[in-house]
Amino acid sequence: MGGLGNSSILSLILLLTFFIAGSLICALLAATLSLTEGKSIAYVVESGDVSGDEFEAKTDNPVVKTASLLQEEVAILKAEFNSNFSDVDDTYDIKSPINSISDGCFPGNFNKSRCLKRIATGILQYVKQMQYVKEEFQSTLVDGIIHRTSTLQNLVKDLQKPKDRADDDKISEDILPKDSQWERKTVTKAILRSFDQFLIDAHRALRHITRTRKFGERRHQLPHELTPLN
Ligand SMILES: *[C@@H]1O[C@H](CO)[C@@H](O)[C@H](O)[C@H]1NC(C)=O
Numbered sequence: 073m074g075g076l077g078n079s080s081i082l083s084l085i086l087l088l089t090f091f092i093a094g095s096l097i098c099a100l101l102a103a104t105l106s107l108t109e110g111k112s113i114a115y116v117v118e119s120g121d122v123s124g125d126e127f128e129a130k131t132d133n134p135v136v137k138t139a140s141l142l143q144e145e146v147a148i149l150k151a152e153f154n155s156n157f158s159d160v161d162d163t164y165d166i167k168s169p170i171n172s173i174s175d176g177c178f179p180g181n182f183n184k185s186r187c188l189k190r191i192a193t194g195i196l197q198y199v200k201q202m203q204y205v206k207e208e209f210q211s212t213l214v215d216g217i218i219h220r221t222s223t224l225q226n227l228v229k230d231l232q233k234p235k236d237r238a239d240d241d242k243i244s245e246d247i248l249p250k251d252s253q254w255e256r257k258t259v260t261k262a263i264l265r266s267f268d269q270f271l272i273d274a275h276r277a278l279r280h281i282t283r284t285r286k287f288g289e290r291r292h293q294l295p296h297e298l299t300p301l302n
């Protein structure tokens with residue numbers, strides 16, 4: 073009886089040990105899970121906040137938002153054209169109006185009024201060139217892009233001082249070649265490539281301009297920014 077009792081006690085102890093060990097492992101697992109879960113939730117919230125700020129900054133400002141949407145649309149149109157006419161080469165080149173440090177649109181040599189002038193002049197150039205694209209490539213995207221380009225044109229004008237605004241009629245128009253079908257396709261490809269690059273730079277510069285305008289007013293007022301008020 074004693075032997076049976078001993079083995080019973082032994083089984084009980086073993087059972088208990090397993091039970092306790094099992095519970096411990098479970099508890100440990102649960103703790104680890106909740107810990108990592110907590111961490112990942114915190115991480116999501118944190119990164120959500122950061123991107124939320126950026127998203128807000130992007131969407132808050134109509135000119136920045138318009139430039140961003142337009143750039144996305146032009147990039148899609150460019151991709152559509154390139155996929156439909158994959159044999160058209162890059163022999164024709166159209167310079168983006170934002171192409172050198174002296175344009176005032178790049179960090180290090182930023183000049184708000186000069187950069188806005190560049191952007192406004194550039195938009196006028198592409199308003200005209202998009203008519204050329206429209207004749208060559210009847211994508212459903214073209215009319216929307218033309219419409220949004222004129223929206224951007226007006227929003228950029230609103231940021232400029234009246235004396236800085238470009239005179240639409242005084243912009244000299246580069247005559248684009250139209251002689252052969254091959255040439256027209258090459259030019260169309262060049263316009264879309266150039267417009268896309270221009271919008272990437274213009275979007276970045278406009279984001280910078282609208283940001284520094286907010287903070288700049290409080291932080292430091294440059295003498296030339298005060299002149300219109302005096
Ligand atoms: C910015 O550019 C404008 C126009 O080119 C010029 O008149 C002005 O002096 C420049 N401002 C600075 C701070 O360089």
Ligand SMILES: *[C@@H]1O[C@H](CO)[C@@H](O)[C@H](O)[C@H]1NC(C)=O
Binds near residue numbers: 152210211212
């Ligand atoms: C481009 O090619 C696609 C697929 O062949 C076609 O559906 C589309 O209409 C073409 N786009 C244009 C503007 O020709």
